[in-house]
Amino acid sequence: MKVILLGTGTSQGVPVIGCTCETCTSKNPKDKRLRTSAYIETGGRKILIDTSVDFRQQMLTNRIDDIDAVLYTHHHVDHIFGMDDLRQYTQRHNKFIDLYAGKSTMKELKITFRYVMDEELIRHKSVPLVRFNEIQNKPFTVGNVEVIPVKVSHGNIKIFGFRINDFAYITDSSAIAPEELKKLTGLKVLVLNALRIRPHPTHFSLQEAVEVAMSLKPKRTYLTHVTHDLLHDRINAALPKGIELAYDNLKLRL
Numbered sequence: 650m651k652v653i654l655l656g657t658g659t660s661q662g663v664p665v666i667g668c669t670c671e672t673c674t675s676k677n678p679k680d681k682r683l684r685t686s687a688y689i690e691t692g693g694r695k696i697l698i699d700t701s702v703d704f705r706q707q708m709l710t711n712r713i714d715d716i717d718a719v720l721y722t723h724h725h726v727d728h729i730f731g732m733d734d735l736r737q738y739t740q741r742h743n744k745f746i747d748l749y750a751g752k753s754t755m756k757e758l759k760i761t762f763r764y765v766m767d768e769e770l771i772r773h774k775s776v777p778l779v780r781f782n783e784i785q786n787k788p789f790t791v792g793n794v795e796v797i798p799v800k801v802s803h804g805n806i807k808i809f810g811f812r813i814n815d816f817a818y819i820t821d822s823s824a825i826a827p828e829e830l831k832k833l834t835g836l837k838v839l840v841l842n843a844l845r846i847r848p849h850p851t852h853f854s855l856q857e858a859v860e861v862a863m864s865l866k867p868k869r870t871y872l873t874h875v876t877h878d879l880l881h882d883r884i885n886a887a888l889p890k891g892i893e894l895a896y897d898n899l900k901l902r903l
């Protein structure tokens with residue numbers, strides 16, 4: 650199984666437009682963060698988690714030549730606004746791409762991208778050709794790949810993280826109920842959101858994310874969805890063993 654962390658920044662990305670702070674002016678490439686998304690290759694399938702605002706650049710940088718399916722965590726703009734560029738894949742390979750999302754996320758996707766359901770535009774293939782697959786909080790398959798949804802709180806909404814084999818990807822969470830945490834035991838790699846030092850109502854802070862990781866004990870944890878408050882090298886040096894800040898284009902093999 651191959652994983653690429655395509656983007657590891659919070660909704661504004663890093664650097665933040667107009668900001669001259671230490672992180673935003675850092676020369677370290679690990680302090681340049683596109684919006685959060687991941688690419689997974691397993692069981693002959695090419696699976697994306699979210700289509701970030703920076704989708705096009707992420708596909709070009711990583712030379713990704715095809716996508717079979719997208720798993721959506723939730724409907725917030727930073728996680729969905731690249732969807733239109735799936736069109737390049739559906740045109741090139743003359744196929745439909747399967748989108749998987751929970752009920753409320755699916756509803757919002759269909760409102761935001763209403764035009765992709767226009768039959769005339771579908772006939773002319775001038776929109777991304779997508780199939781909407783609504784998921785529940787129970788395992789489903791993409792081809793022969795089993796995906797286990799993990800329901801987490803993102804402030805007062807519920808969203809999905811996903812587990813595939815020994816890899817799990819949880820973004821934009823602020824709390825995880827005990828029965829959902831059980832789905833995250835025995836992991837080789839956990840990708841988990843950690844926004845900043847100060848607490849936030851809808852995202853884990855760095856301290857909270859570290860506590861979740863320490864309780865789950867995956868072999869390795871990579872922290873994502875990070876703001877410009879966290880300078881990569883300084884924060885990384887202070888993290889416990891086995892836990893580190895993710896960075897864009899980090900490639901993992903499991």
Ligand SMILES: [Zn+2]
Pocket residue numbers: 659660685725727728821874
């Ligand atoms: Zn987000």
Ligand SMILES: [Zn+2]
Pocket residue numbers: 664665668669670671672673674877
């Ligand atoms: Zn800044």
Ligand SMILES: [Zn+2]
Pocket residue numbers: 723725803821
């Ligand atoms: Zn969000």
